[in-house]
Amino acid sequence: IALQQLAKNIFGTQARPLTSPGWLDGAWVLSDVIQISYIRIAIFVLALLFLGLIILILNRTRLGLEVRAVTQNPGMAASMGIDPDRINMMTFGLGSGIAGIAGVAIGLYAKVTSEMGADYIVQSFMTVVVGGVGNVWGTLAGASMIGFLQKGIEFLNPSNTLAAQTYMVLFIILFIQFRPKGIVAQKGRAAAD
Known part of the structure; x- marks a missing residue:
């Protein structure tokens, strides 16, 4: 709530337009009834890419191993030399970054305001x-x-x-x-x- 109010104070309450690139204009027409906009297809592909990235990080990197260890048993992970606070901070940062990218993606077809995540x-x-x-x-x-x-x-x-x-x-x-x-x-x- 405090961050939303700070954003309102800095940027105002007016919704801001976010224009998508020209190649995302239009829709994929499957029939007279079914049409899927290119923006939604691009967002779906972006979501799949980040899903793959998260799975890759969690299953194939040292960070992923440490995240899984801290998630399952922080005390035992700390006794093995892993700093749970650092891992929690890095996990929060990774999640926040992905949420920011998702916010940009959603902004391509929804209004951009300080309260856009509430929906x-x-x-x-x-x-x-x-x-x-x-x-x-x-x-x-x-x-x-x-x-x-x-x-x-x-x-x-x-x-x-x-x-x-x-x-x-x-x-x-x-x-x-x-x-x-x-x-x-x-x-x-x-x-x-």
Whole structure:
């Protein structure tokens, strides 16, 4: 809230336009009914690239090994010579950088204001909780499930997208009642905590 107010004080409350490159103009026409804008395709490809980058970092680098160690057992990681505070700081920085790039991508088709993330924060939280905290594949599964279900509900009642979001929140509440650890729950010692 403080950062949003600071941005409002510095830049004002007027929405700012963000123009996309010319090669993103237009849409891929599949039929008279189905058209996908090039901006959305580019954002999807960008998301896949960063998903691959995160998986590569977590599974193939020393940083990824240290992140997984600190996530599972910070005390044991510290006893092995890993600085949990440094790893937490680097993880937060990496996540913030990816969130910034996502903000630029979203700004290509949405209004850019100091509150533009508020439209996505509830869905982001639901995605992580449903997918299983601490698992990239779970987050991907949760995002896919929430996206397909919400669009399916909107297809059945296209005039009321608020109802679709409300039904999704109710579904998430019921889902968490029956599967509190998410779609992909952690296994091993970390699951006992």
